[in-house]
């Protein structure tokens with residue numbers, strides 16, 4: 001079946017039915033050409049990162065070919081925690097609400113030692129944000145909604161059962177060999193983006209490496225579908241050394257469809273094949289949920305984790321994004337979340353270069369920006385994994401001392417690390433930032449993602465992030481100067497005129513006074529701000545942000 005003919009209900013189905021969607025194989029006219037067809041952008045991999053990138057590019061009017069060796073959605077739930085920033089990006093891509101409607105929203109986490117709750121934390125302790133800190137949603141649902149959106153956009157050509165078997169990088173692009181059920185063909189890509197996952201065949205085919213640490217521990221990940229209601233609220237619960245799984249850690253999360261994700265730390269000596277057997281999983285789950293609990297095993301897997309990254313994400317016209325570029329342990333939910341941020345960072349830059357609005361130097365800035373973000377994620381993820389799985393007696397003593405002190409002392413809670421959860425990186429050192437010349441308080445420094453705030457527009461509720469333009473936005477508190485209208489490709493948003501900051505939260509979060517101006521990039525990162533800018537200052541910041 002042509003994927004565009006898949007009935008919309010298929011994407012609204014639950015669990016097994018969604019996972020059963022078969023996108024099939026459709027022969028492309030490229031396969032009948034004597035010479036390789038030329039395409040401006042080819043993306044390898046229809047995972048969450050490749051799909052988000054393709055949608056962003058297609059919404060910007062680009063034509064994108066997506067090649068995937070598979071014909072189905074992700075197997076098993078895999079990523080379940082999607083962060084506020086990912087939802088905000090997906091809002092721009094037209095799927096945020098869909099994810100939130102199906103997902104389980106949560107802000108609260110609790111940390112236990114044995115049976116005792118040590119403390120709880122709120123990841124979004126203030127009102128006035130459209131999206132929650134996190135939703136839990138099985139990766140196959142997230143991918144299904146992204147595929148459905150991609151199929152609505154004429155610019156995207158997803159080719160399932162198209163396995164890339166060779167990549168030859170060239171100065172002006174890359175030549176790909178692709179294997180399909182009815183033979184091989186070649187494609188000439190002006191730009192190639194490898195979103196082909198942690199094992200990244202593209203990386204291997206180009207002889208490139210991802211380096212880092214592999215953690216000597218094993219985790220059992222079990223998704224169980226409960227019959228009846230569980231006593232656990234919609235929160236993230238993390239246990240150190242619980243009585244039902246002594247000397248190890250356990251993490252519990254609620255997913256849609258009354259499915260619960262339980263991660264059991266097993267230790268390095270565990271036999272993965274044995275641990276995967278239902279007769280060994282079920283007693284572990286029963287011990288946590290109680291003897292009375294009735295459940296079915298939905299999906300299970302045994303994992304070891306690695307924290308790795310490529311030295312460079314940009315290799316001429318071949319660019320790496322998502323797991324192909326960097327891999328983190330799941331403590332903190334950074335894999336898919338950071339990959340979607342890679343996609344957003346790259347999409348506008350590629351678009352601008354292909355439109356001739358910027359030189360390839362703009363695409364090159366994707367490298368240092370996202371390598372910096374990957375380092376931050378890897379650092380957080382490594383720290384969390386080291387804390388959760390201490391590898392020496394000294395580290396274990398330190399951890400246990402921190403846990404005991406955390407009962408009473410706030411300083412120790414900051415040391416306890418059950419997986420600090422994903423937040424977007426502030427790109428402090430980005431070459432696209434214009435350093436502040438005026439004094440500002442708060443977190444909205446150049447390089448930060450703009451914080452959301454509730455607004456009204458013509459009397460109707462709206463949100464600051466939703467009102468930003470597709471390219472740059474000049475956010476002006478009060479009336480914009482006359483010259484602002486002549487800035488090319490810039491949306492001017494006047495707070496107090498076009499939209500009303502009725503709770504004054506936008507002004508508070510941006511430390512804005514009357515006439516304060518923020519320049520916001522297409523990926524919603526702040527790149528410059530002033531108390532009262534001149535036209536020359538804004539034009540210069542715009543040129544800098546486009547790597548001109």
Ligand SMILES: Cc1cc2nc3c(=O)[nH]c(=O)nc-3n(C[C@H](O)[C@H](O)[C@H](O)COP(=O)(O)OP(=O)(O)OC[C@H]3O[C@@H](n4cnc5c(N)ncnc54)[C@H](O)[C@@H]3O)c2cc1C
Nearest residue numbers: 045047048049069079080081164196197322323335336337
């Ligand atoms: C158990 C588990 C729990 C996790 N939990 C979280 C979480 O809560 N939050 C979070 O953010 N992340 C989490 N992650 C990580 C998350 O799943 C990954 O980071 C995410 O899937 C990466 O997306 P991607 O698009 O880069 O790669 P992938 O999802 O791996 O997609 C790669 C795609 O490339 C295709 N491909 C591969 N080779 C070829 C080829 N030669 N030709 C064509 N196509 C090819 C594959 O078929 C696949 O579709 C978790 C991972 C696991 C395993």
